[in-house]
Amino acid sequence: MDGSLWTKFRQGCGNLIDGIVTLLYPPSSSCPLCRHEKPVQELLCPACSYLLEMWREEPHCLRCGRPRSGTGDLCRDCLATTPPFRLARAAAPYDGPFRQAVQKLKFQGALLLAEPLGQLMAETVLAEPMYTGVELVVPVPLHRRKLRSRGFNQSSLLGKEIGNRLGLPLEEKVLIKERETKDQIGLTREQRLANLRGAFTVDKPQLVKGKSLLLVDDIFTTGSTVSHSAAALLAAGAEEVSVITWAAGIN
Numbered sequence: 001m002d003g004s005l006w007t008k009f010r011q012g013c014g015n016l017i018d019g020i021v022t023l024l025y026p027p028s029s030s031c032p033l034c035r036h037e038k039p040v041q042e043l044l045c046p047a048c049s050y051l052l053e054m055w056r057e058e059p060h061c062l063r064c065g066r067p068r069s070g071t072g073d074l075c076r077d078c079l080a081t082t083p084p085f086r087l088a089r090a091a092a093p094y095d096g097p098f099r100q101a102v103q104k105l106k107f108q109g110a111l112l113l114a115e116p117l118g119q120l121m122a123e124t125v126l127a128e129p130m131y132t133g134v135e136l137v138v139p140v141p142l143h144r145r146k147l148r149s150r151g152f153n154q155s156s157l158l159g160k161e162i163g164n165r166l167g168l169p170l171e172e173k174v175l176i177k178e179r180e181t182k183d184q185i186g187l188t189r190e191q192r193l194a195n196l197r198g199a200f201t202v203d204k205p206q207l208v209k210g211k212s213l214l215l216v217d218d219i220f221t222t223g224s225t226v227s228h229s230a231a232a233l234l235a236a237g238a239e240e241v242s243v244i245t246w247a248a249g250i251n
Protein backbone atom coordinates (compact mmCIF):
# COMPACT_ATOMS: atom_id res chain seq x y z
CA MET A 1 0.00 0.00 0.00
CA ASP A 2 1.58 3.32 -1.01
CA GLY A 3 1.69 6.30 1.27
CA SER A 4 -1.39 8.13 -0.02
CA LEU A 5 -3.53 4.98 -0.02
CA TRP A 6 -2.43 4.25 3.54
CA THR A 7 -3.36 7.80 4.54
CA LYS A 8 -6.80 7.40 2.91
CA PHE A 9 -7.28 4.06 4.69
CA ARG A 10 -6.37 5.65 8.02
CA GLN A 11 -8.74 8.56 7.34
CA GLY A 12 -11.51 6.14 6.38
CA CYS A 13 -11.04 4.22 9.62
CA GLY A 14 -11.01 7.48 11.52
CA ASN A 15 -14.32 8.53 9.93
CA LEU A 16 -15.83 5.15 10.66
CA ILE A 17 -14.76 5.32 14.29
CA ASP A 18 -16.13 8.89 14.52
CA GLY A 19 -19.41 7.65 13.07
CA ILE A 20 -19.68 4.82 15.58
CA VAL A 21 -18.83 7.12 18.47
CA THR A 22 -21.50 9.63 17.32
CA LEU A 23 -24.02 6.81 17.08
CA LEU A 24 -23.24 5.53 20.56
CA TYR A 25 -22.78 8.92 22.17
CA PRO A 26 -24.75 11.59 20.24
CA PRO A 27 -23.11 15.02 20.54
CA SER A 28 -24.48 16.97 23.47
CA SER A 29 -24.18 20.43 24.89
CA SER A 30 -25.43 21.99 28.09
CA CYS A 31 -28.89 23.37 28.80
CA PRO A 32 -28.67 27.20 29.00
CA LEU A 33 -31.03 27.20 31.99
CA CYS A 34 -29.78 24.43 34.28
CA ARG A 35 -26.41 23.46 32.67
CA HIS A 36 -27.38 19.79 32.50
CA GLU A 37 -26.58 17.90 29.34
CA LYS A 38 -28.95 18.22 26.38
CA PRO A 39 -29.02 17.05 22.76
CA VAL A 40 -27.35 19.63 20.46
CA GLN A 41 -30.43 20.11 18.29
CA GLU A 42 -32.68 20.91 21.29
CA LEU A 43 -32.79 24.28 23.02
CA LEU A 44 -33.33 22.84 26.52
CA CYS A 45 -32.58 19.62 28.41
CA PRO A 46 -35.37 17.02 28.75
CA ALA A 47 -36.12 18.04 32.37
CA CYS A 48 -36.54 21.77 31.58
CA SER A 49 -38.57 20.92 28.43
CA TYR A 50 -40.85 18.73 30.52
CA LEU A 51 -41.39 21.48 33.12
CA LEU A 52 -42.22 23.95 30.32
CA GLU A 53 -44.69 21.51 28.81
CA MET A 54 -46.40 21.16 32.22
CA TRP A 55 -46.59 24.96 32.50
CA ARG A 56 -48.15 25.30 29.06
CA GLU A 57 -50.78 22.70 29.85
CA GLU A 58 -51.84 24.24 33.19
CA PRO A 59 -55.07 26.29 33.10
CA HIS A 60 -54.14 29.99 32.81
CA CYS A 61 -56.13 33.18 33.22
CA LEU A 62 -57.14 34.31 29.72
CA ARG A 63 -56.29 37.90 30.54
CA CYS A 64 -53.11 37.94 32.64
CA GLY A 65 -51.79 34.44 31.86
CA ARG A 66 -51.15 33.42 35.47
CA PRO A 67 -52.18 29.95 36.56
CA ARG A 68 -55.77 30.03 37.80
CA SER A 69 -57.87 27.69 39.87
CA GLY A 70 -61.57 27.08 39.41
CA THR A 71 -63.57 26.80 36.24
CA GLY A 72 -63.83 30.41 35.01
CA ASP A 73 -61.64 31.92 32.30
CA LEU A 74 -60.23 34.67 34.52
CA CYS A 75 -58.26 34.71 37.78
CA ARG A 76 -59.61 36.41 40.88
CA ASP A 77 -57.54 39.59 40.35
CA CYS A 78 -58.68 40.05 36.74
CA LEU A 79 -62.30 39.43 37.76
CA ALA A 80 -62.01 42.12 40.46
CA THR A 81 -60.25 44.73 38.26
CA THR A 82 -59.81 44.61 34.50
CA PRO A 83 -56.11 45.24 33.79
CA PRO A 84 -55.24 47.93 31.23
CA PHE A 85 -53.40 45.48 28.95
CA ARG A 86 -55.20 43.33 26.37
CA LEU A 87 -53.43 40.17 27.46
CA ALA A 88 -50.28 39.00 29.19
CA ARG A 89 -48.49 35.69 28.83
CA ALA A 90 -45.29 34.31 30.32
CA ALA A 91 -42.97 31.85 28.60
CA ALA A 92 -42.24 29.99 31.85
CA PRO A 93 -43.19 29.67 35.52
CA TYR A 94 -41.22 31.84 37.98
CA ASP A 95 -39.78 28.79 39.61
CA GLY A 96 -36.81 26.37 39.59
CA PRO A 97 -34.41 26.72 36.62
CA PHE A 98 -36.61 29.41 35.00
CA ARG A 99 -36.37 31.62 38.06
CA GLN A 100 -32.62 30.99 38.39
CA ALA A 101 -32.06 31.85 34.72
CA VAL A 102 -33.60 35.31 34.99
CA GLN A 103 -31.74 35.96 38.25
CA LYS A 104 -28.46 35.02 36.56
CA LEU A 105 -29.28 37.33 33.66
CA LYS A 106 -30.22 40.24 35.93
CA PHE A 107 -27.90 40.00 38.88
CA GLN A 108 -24.88 38.10 37.56
CA GLY A 109 -24.81 39.69 34.12
CA ALA A 110 -25.21 36.38 32.24
CA LEU A 111 -26.22 38.34 29.14
CA LEU A 112 -25.99 35.36 26.80
CA LEU A 113 -29.14 34.04 28.49
CA ALA A 114 -31.16 36.78 26.77
CA GLU A 115 -31.00 34.75 23.56
CA PRO A 116 -32.68 31.48 24.69
CA LEU A 117 -35.09 33.35 26.99
CA GLY A 118 -36.04 35.75 24.20
CA GLN A 119 -36.46 32.84 21.81
CA LEU A 120 -38.90 31.08 24.15
CA MET A 121 -40.78 34.37 24.69
CA ALA A 122 -41.07 34.89 20.92
CA GLU A 123 -42.36 31.32 20.58
CA THR A 124 -44.98 32.06 23.26
CA VAL A 125 -46.15 35.12 21.29
CA LEU A 126 -46.33 33.13 18.06
CA ALA A 127 -48.34 30.36 19.74
CA GLU A 128 -51.05 32.78 21.00
CA PRO A 129 -53.36 34.12 18.25
CA MET A 130 -54.46 37.03 20.49
CA TYR A 131 -51.08 38.72 19.84
CA THR A 132 -51.92 39.09 16.16
CA GLY A 133 -51.43 42.66 14.97
CA VAL A 134 -48.72 43.82 17.43
CA GLU A 135 -46.52 46.36 15.66
CA LEU A 136 -43.87 47.64 18.01
CA VAL A 137 -41.84 46.14 20.89
CA VAL A 138 -41.51 48.35 23.99
CA PRO A 139 -39.42 47.09 26.94
CA VAL A 140 -40.25 48.10 30.52
CA PRO A 141 -37.49 50.61 31.34
CA LEU A 142 -35.22 50.94 34.35
CA HIS A 143 -34.69 54.26 36.07
CA ARG A 144 -31.56 55.90 34.66
CA ARG A 145 -29.67 55.51 37.93
CA LYS A 146 -30.43 51.79 38.06
CA LEU A 147 -29.49 51.43 34.39
CA ARG A 148 -26.16 53.11 35.10
CA SER A 149 -25.36 50.83 38.04
CA ARG A 150 -26.50 47.59 36.34
CA GLY A 151 -25.11 48.56 32.95
CA PHE A 152 -27.96 47.00 30.97
CA ASN A 153 -31.72 46.64 30.99
CA GLN A 154 -32.65 42.95 30.90
CA SER A 155 -36.08 43.75 29.41
CA SER A 156 -34.41 45.64 26.53
CA LEU A 157 -32.13 42.65 25.85
CA LEU A 158 -35.16 40.32 25.81
CA GLY A 159 -37.13 42.83 23.71
CA LYS A 160 -34.33 43.00 21.11
CA GLU A 161 -34.28 39.23 20.80
CA ILE A 162 -38.07 39.08 20.47
CA GLY A 163 -38.16 41.93 17.93
CA ASN A 164 -35.52 40.18 15.80
CA ARG A 165 -37.37 36.90 15.86
CA LEU A 166 -40.80 38.40 15.16
CA GLY A 167 -39.52 40.95 12.65
CA LEU A 168 -40.83 43.86 14.74
CA PRO A 169 -39.10 47.17 15.49
CA LEU A 170 -38.05 47.96 19.05
CA GLU A 171 -38.50 51.35 20.71
CA GLU A 172 -36.57 51.38 23.97
CA LYS A 173 -36.52 55.10 24.69
CA VAL A 174 -40.22 55.85 24.42
CA LEU A 175 -41.30 54.60 27.84
CA ILE A 176 -39.38 56.28 30.64
CA LYS A 177 -39.13 55.41 34.32
CA GLU A 178 -39.35 58.86 35.77
CA ARG A 179 -39.07 58.07 39.41
CA GLU A 180 -37.02 55.55 41.34
CA THR A 181 -39.28 53.15 43.17
CA LYS A 182 -38.80 50.84 46.10
CA ASP A 183 -37.98 47.23 45.38
CA GLN A 184 -41.36 45.55 44.83
CA ILE A 185 -40.35 42.37 46.65
CA GLY A 186 -42.27 41.93 49.89
CA LEU A 187 -44.84 44.64 49.14
CA THR A 188 -48.56 43.85 49.06
CA ARG A 189 -50.57 44.42 45.89
CA GLU A 190 -51.87 47.75 47.23
CA GLN A 191 -48.39 48.87 48.28
CA ARG A 192 -47.03 47.97 44.83
CA LEU A 193 -49.71 50.01 43.11
CA ALA A 194 -49.00 53.00 45.34
CA ASN A 195 -45.23 52.54 44.89
CA LEU A 196 -45.50 52.74 41.10
CA ARG A 197 -48.16 55.43 40.73
CA GLY A 198 -46.87 58.00 38.25
CA ALA A 199 -43.51 56.23 37.92
CA PHE A 200 -43.74 55.77 34.12
CA THR A 201 -44.11 58.45 31.47
CA VAL A 202 -43.95 58.48 27.69
CA ASP A 203 -41.43 60.53 25.77
CA LYS A 204 -42.39 61.23 22.14
CA PRO A 205 -46.02 59.98 22.25
CA GLN A 206 -46.18 60.25 18.44
CA LEU A 207 -44.09 57.03 18.30
CA VAL A 208 -46.82 54.98 20.00
CA LYS A 209 -49.96 56.84 18.90
CA GLY A 210 -52.53 54.50 17.35
CA LYS A 211 -50.19 51.52 17.58
CA SER A 212 -50.63 48.02 18.95
CA LEU A 213 -47.69 47.53 21.32
CA LEU A 214 -45.90 44.48 22.67
CA LEU A 215 -44.69 45.40 26.15
CA VAL A 216 -41.78 43.25 27.38
CA ASP A 217 -40.78 42.62 31.00
CA ASP A 218 -38.78 39.90 32.75
CA ILE A 219 -41.19 38.83 35.51
CA PHE A 220 -44.93 39.08 36.06
CA THR A 221 -45.93 38.73 39.70
CA THR A 222 -48.85 40.97 40.65
CA GLY A 223 -48.74 42.66 37.26
CA SER A 224 -48.39 46.13 38.81
CA THR A 225 -45.28 47.10 36.77
CA VAL A 226 -46.78 46.15 33.41
CA SER A 227 -50.16 47.64 34.38
CA HIS A 228 -48.59 51.02 35.16
CA SER A 229 -46.48 50.87 32.02
CA ALA A 230 -49.50 49.92 29.88
CA ALA A 231 -51.60 52.69 31.43
CA ALA A 232 -48.92 55.30 30.60
CA LEU A 233 -48.67 54.04 26.99
CA LEU A 234 -52.46 54.07 26.54
CA ALA A 235 -52.67 57.57 28.03
CA ALA A 236 -50.08 58.63 25.41
CA GLY A 237 -52.39 57.40 22.63
CA ALA A 238 -51.34 53.75 22.05
CA GLU A 239 -54.20 51.74 20.54
CA GLU A 240 -53.63 48.71 22.76
CA VAL A 241 -50.94 47.02 24.82
CA SER A 242 -50.19 43.28 24.96
CA VAL A 243 -47.63 41.99 27.44
CA ILE A 244 -45.04 39.23 27.22
CA THR A 245 -42.80 38.31 30.15
CA TRP A 246 -40.21 35.61 30.66
CA ALA A 247 -41.78 34.19 33.81
CA ALA A 248 -44.92 34.54 35.90
CA GLY A 249 -45.85 33.45 39.38
CA ILE A 250 -45.68 34.47 42.97
CA ASN A 251 -42.64 36.32 44.21
Ligand SMILES: [Zn+2]
Binding pocket: 031, 032, 033, 034, 035, 036, 044, 045, 046, 047, 048, 049, 097
Ligand atom coordinates in the same frame (compact mmCIF):
# COMPACT_ATOMS: atom_id res chain seq x y z
ZN1 LIG B 1 -32.31 22.31 31.73
Ligand SMILES: [Zn+2]
Binding pocket: 061, 062, 063, 064, 065, 066, 074, 075, 076, 077, 078, 079
Ligand atom coordinates in the same frame (compact mmCIF):
# COMPACT_ATOMS: atom_id res chain seq x y z
ZN1 LIG C 1 -55.74 37.16 35.54
